[in-house]
Amino acid sequence: MTSLLALCVALFAVAVRAQTVQVDGNKVVEVLTRLANLSDHENPAVTRILFTPNDMLARNFVKDLMREHHMTIREDAMGNIFGRWEGSDASAGSVLTGSHCDAIPLAGMYDGTLGVIGAIEAVAALQRAGFKPSRPIEVLFFTSEEPTRFGLSCSGSRAMAGALTAEALESKLDSQGRHFLQVANEVGYGAASTSDMLAATRLKEGQVDYFVELHIEQGPLLEREGLDIGVVTAIAAPAALEVTFHGDGGHAGGQLMPDRNDAGLAGAELALAVERHVLASGSVDTVGTTGTFEIAPGAINSVPRDARLAIDIRDIDGPRRDRVVAAVLASAKEIAERRKVRYTSRVINQDPPASSHEDIVSAVAASAEALGLSTKRMVSRAYHDSLFMARVAPMGMIFIPCKNGWSHRPDEFSKPQDIANGVSVLALTMARLSGGSWPRTEL
Amino acid sequence: MTSLLALCVALFAVAVRAQTVQVDGNKVVEVLTRLANLSDHENPAVTRILFTPNDMLARNFVKDLMREHHMTIREDAMGNIFGRWEGSDASAGSVLTGSHCDAIPLAGMYDGTLGVIGAIEAVAALQRAGFKPSRPIEVLFFTSEEPTRFGLSCSGSRAMAGALTAEALESKLDSQGRHFLQVANEVGYGAASTSDMLAATRLKEGQVDYFVELHIEQGPLLEREGLDIGVVTAIAAPAALEVTFHGDGGHAGGQLMPDRNDAGLAGAELALAVERHVLASGSVDTVGTTGTFEIAPGAINSVPRDARLAIDIRDIDGPRRDRVVAAVLASAKEIAERRKVRYTSRVINQDPPASSHEDIVSAVAASAEALGLSTKRMVSRAYHDSLFMARVAPMGMIFIPCKNGWSHRPDEFSKPQDIANGVSVLALTMARLSGGSWPRTEL
Numbered sequence: 001m002t003s004l005l006a007l008c009v010a011l012f013a014v015a016v017r018a019q020t021v022q023v024d025g026n027k028v029v030e031v032l033t034r035l036a037n038l039s040d041h042e043n044p045a046v047t048r049i050l051f052t053p054n055d056m057l058a059r060n061f062v063k064d065l066m067r068e069h070h071m072t073i074r075e076d077a078m079g080n081i082f083g084r085w086e087g088s089d090a091s092a093g094s095v096l097t098g099s100h101c102d103a104i105p106l107a108g109m110y111d112g113t114l115g116v117i118g119a120i121e122a123v124a125a126l127q128r129a130g131f132k133p134s135r136p137i138e139v140l141f142f143t144s145e146e147p148t149r150f151g152l153s154c155s156g157s158r159a160m161a162g163a164l165t166a167e168a169l170e171s172k173l174d175s176q177g178r179h180f181l182q183v184a185n186e187v188g189y190g191a192a193s194t195s196d197m198l199a200a201t202r203l204k205e206g207q208v209d210y211f212v213e214l215h216i217e218q219g220p221l222l223e224r225e226g227l228d229i230g231v232v233t234a235i236a237a238p239a240a241l242e243v244t245f246h247g248d249g250g251h252a253g254g255q256l257m258p259d260r261n262d263a264g265l266a267g268a269e270l271a272l273a274v275e276r277h278v279l280a281s282g283s284v285d286t287v288g289t290t291g292t293f294e295i296a297p298g299a300i301n302s303v304p305r306d307a308r309l310a311i312d313i314r315d316i317d318g319p320r321r322d323r324v325v326a327a328v329l330a331s332a333k334e335i336a337e338r339r340k341v342r343y344t345s346r347v348i349n350q351d352p353p354a355s356s357h358e359d360i361v362s363a364v365a366a367s368a369e370a371l372g373l374s375t376k377r378m379v380s381r382a383y384h385d386s387l388f389m390a391r392v393a394p395m396g397m398i399f400i401p402c403k404n405g406w407s408h409r410p411d412e413f414s415k416p417q418d419i420a421n422g423v424s425v426l427a428l429t430m431a432r433l434s435g436g437s438w439p440r441t442e443l
Numbered sequence: 444m445t446s447l448l449a450l451c452v453a454l455f456a457v458a459v460r461a462q463t464v465q466v467d468g469n470k471v472v473e474v475l476t477r478l479a480n481l482s483d484h485e486n487p488a489v490t491r492i493l494f495t496p497n498d499m500l501a502r503n504f505v506k507d508l509m510r511e512h513h514m515t516i517r518e519d520a521m522g523n524i525f526g527r528w529e530g531s532d533a534s535a536g537s538v539l540t541g542s543h544c545d546a547i548p549l550a551g552m553y554d555g556t557l558g559v560i561g562a563i564e565a566v567a568a569l570q571r572a573g574f575k576p577s578r579p580i581e582v583l584f585f586t587s588e589e590p591t592r593f594g595l596s597c598s599g600s601r602a603m604a605g606a607l608t609a610e611a612l613e614s615k616l617d618s619q620g621r622h623f624l625q626v627a628n629e630v631g632y633g634a635a636s637t638s639d640m641l642a643a644t645r646l647k648e649g650q651v652d653y654f655v656e657l658h659i660e661q662g663p664l665l666e667r668e669g670l671d672i673g674v675v676t677a678i679a680a681p682a683a684l685e686v687t688f689h690g691d692g693g694h695a696g697g698q699l700m701p702d703r704n705d706a707g708l709a710g711a712e713l714a715l716a717v718e719r720h721v722l723a724s725g726s727v728d729t730v731g732t733t734g735t736f737e738i739a740p741g742a743i744n745s746v747p748r749d750a751r752l753a754i755d756i757r758d759i760d761g762p763r764r765d766r767v768v769a770a771v772l773a774s775a776k777e778i779a780e781r782r783k784v785r786y787t788s789r790v791i792n793q794d795p796p797a798s799s800h801e802d803i804v805s806a807v808a809a810s811a812e813a814l815g816l817s818t819k820r821m822v823s824r825a826y827h828d829s830l831f832m833a834r835v836a837p838m839g840m841i842f843i844p845c846k847n848g849w850s851h852r853p854d855e856f857s858k859p860q861d862i863a864n865g866v867s868v869l870a871l872t873m874a875r876l877s878g879g880s881w882p883r884t885e886l
């Protein structure tokens with residue numbers, strides 16, 4: 001009741017004050033560019049892997065920004081970083097917003113980072129406007145949304161939502177054969193055991209009242225339709241598979257074709273089968289990708305003995321996604337038998353889709369409208385920490401257009417004006433969800 | 444004339460003395476095993492890359508063995524190592540024998556090494572038997588028969604034969620972007636320039652009268668037919684291609700299938716096209732392999748932007764091999780156009796086949812017969828330094844069986860008895876080619 005009342009008050013208060021939230025898109029881009037330079041590859045390419053030196057530098061960079069804007073910093077055992085702006089209602093759960101700053105190899109400077117840097121700027125804009133939150137507002141830097149190091153996406157949000165077991169996490173090793181816990185302990189996070197670490201990371205009941213994430217679309221729809229803001233109603237159901245093929249290898253000259261069982265060719269067939277099964281679903285919403293394809297020994301004069309494929313399959317329709325997953329696994333078996341190679345297949349994750357909460361959808365839509373921005377209700381096909389946050393709190397997402405829908409590549413780009421729009425919508429949405437008050441003097 | 448006379452003398456002398464060459468196969472295996480431990484991977488896997496610490500240790504290991512057997516050591520500017528057993532005819536060209544000790548990642552312990560360690564043991568056996576060579580006998584450790592580091596096979600023998608230009612060698616970079624010359628200079632070889640290095644490495648006219656190489660078959664035929672010795676009459680024509688595809692990449696979730704140009708899928712199609720074109724040649728002697736298949740960025744949630752394939756195509760019939768090469772290049776073009784990816788293709792090498800010299804073929808056959816060993820005249824489908832040595836001297840090769848024809852893998856294996864047979868045949872063949880004399884006392 002009180003929260004509903006607060007919401008109504010805020011709705012009114014903000015409606016007449018939308019213009020008082022001032023965001024400079026170029027300034028946000030300037031901060032994002034400084035962050036982009038903390039990278040294992042040269043600008044414009046960004047590579048920032050969990051708990052590497054550049055990831056640790058990015059964490060300090062973000063904590064400094066949080067301090068500049070008077071937030072209290074808390075870091076949990078997995079390295080999720082919270083910057084808290086206290087509200088007048090000390091007993092209330094927070095309005096939580098954030099995203100990730102890790103980047104896959106040779107990625108761009110907006111994916112994830114916009115939802116962290118943009119959130120800090122949204123808080124700054126509310127502070128400049130004299131807004132006083134009722135519910136506390138927290139900005140969150142998620143640990144390892146990208147699966148690069150341990151082959152597990154959204155480690156931080158899975159753990160916060162209690163959706164990650166110690167067995168599952170301990171089964172993941174990085175390329176040096178080390179566990180998450182070992183690496184976390186080395187950089188000053190972690191705990192005595194993986195289960196202690198996960199228990200300490202899990203969010204408490206009532207700790208978060210709303211979660212909202214600002215992100216670039218990573219798809220072409222907003223730009224194509226000339227719209228300003230995407231109001232996300234659901235997040236597509238992602239699945240990840242790993243398939244390995246093992247043949248006997250041999251010398252590329254000496255071993256005759258009839259005597260071969262080439263693991264690389266089995267892998268090539270499976271990669272093409274993934275594409276075929278996805279297209280056969282008949283829906284443009286089904287996507288499938290063989291993003292990792294490694295063969296060994298990998299010498300030009302050696303018949304491939306091993307092939308390892310990591311396959312990503314998503315759909316806004318869970319059952320349809322599952323049918324494609326089953327078809328790909330069946331193809332792996334058929335190819336292995338026909339080519340006389342041994343094989344293993346493993347479902348790394350197969351998560352259900354998530355729906356946004358109507359309170360947040362309407363708050364985002366109303367905020368955009370108050371700013372005179374055009375909107376589209378849409379599904380996020382990309383994978384976000386929001387998918388797991390939806391399990392512990394009402395969730396919503398705000399999308400802005402990005403050039404050609406490009407993401408995970410160095411030329412990923414969003415216009416400063418679109419960034420300003422997204423940050424402004426996030427600021428007003430958080431004000432609505434927080435409740436709280438605008439300066440009386442301006443009434 | 445004199446050389447023909449010497450050959451006849453030797454043929455007679457050796458015929459009655461075959462039994463006096465004693466070779467212990469187990470001892471050769473013991474030496475090969477010590478060498479196998481100089482590896483970047485754990486025994487039984489052998490990985491030994493040009494001019495790495497383990498390659499340098501292997502060079503010292505071989506030079507020590509040569510000294511033990513009273514050979515004079517010479518190393519050229521490319522790092523080819525010669526161990527010379529002086530003959531009575533100082534003016535004559537040498538009988539040269541040898542092979543390589545470098546090993547592709549995760550290879551075995553016999554490929555190449557048998558032709559170096561076995562040659563030293565053959566010299567030792569002749570010395571034990573009291574044989575006195577007329578032509579000097581030289582054992583050769585070739586630099587970089589494997590293409591692992593610079594993507595160029597047989598660097599040492601190409602240079603010795605004058606079949607390598609400075610431009611070609613300078614166009615090759617290792618994975619750290621460095622040139623052969625830089626790396627060679629760092630380990631104490633090399634010269635002021637690449638062209639100086641190549642000029643200094645080239646063999647002089649009349650320096651070598653015969654070249655013979657002992658090697659495991661790397662194919663299944665001798666074992667399958669239960670034969671002891673392969674008398675190589677020709678070496679198949681090898682070709683190597685590099686094809687790269689470049690798409691636009693994108694996010695595995697956000698980028699819809701119709702908007703993709705996935706470089707990895709283009710590569711997968713080409714790898715399968717290589718197999719298809721090879722099988723279409725209709726001859727079991729045609730082989731083709733995509734041994735290197737690298738995609739970038741290589742993250743599970745990223746659409747492959749780049750794919751690089753290294754393709755090896757061989758045949759005992761040059762023109763038939765060239766038709767397959769042309770078909771593969773045409774497929775690369777067709778796939779790139781259909782999938783809307785950019786591409787580059789490059790012929791790394793496309794060498795003609797080489798024939799063995801009849802003097803050596805008959806010397807090998809007669810030596811095997813004198814030892815009561817069964818033989819098969821056969822073509823080498825694998826690539827050897829002999830291919831290039833044939834351009835500067837009469838060439839021949841001796842094969843021994845290897846288990847299942849397996850090579851370039853850790854379980855590569857040849858029986859100690861087969862190794863003893865091969866080393867004995869090599870010893871008697873060199874005696875025949877050298878001329879020279881057996882102890883009178885035994886006549």
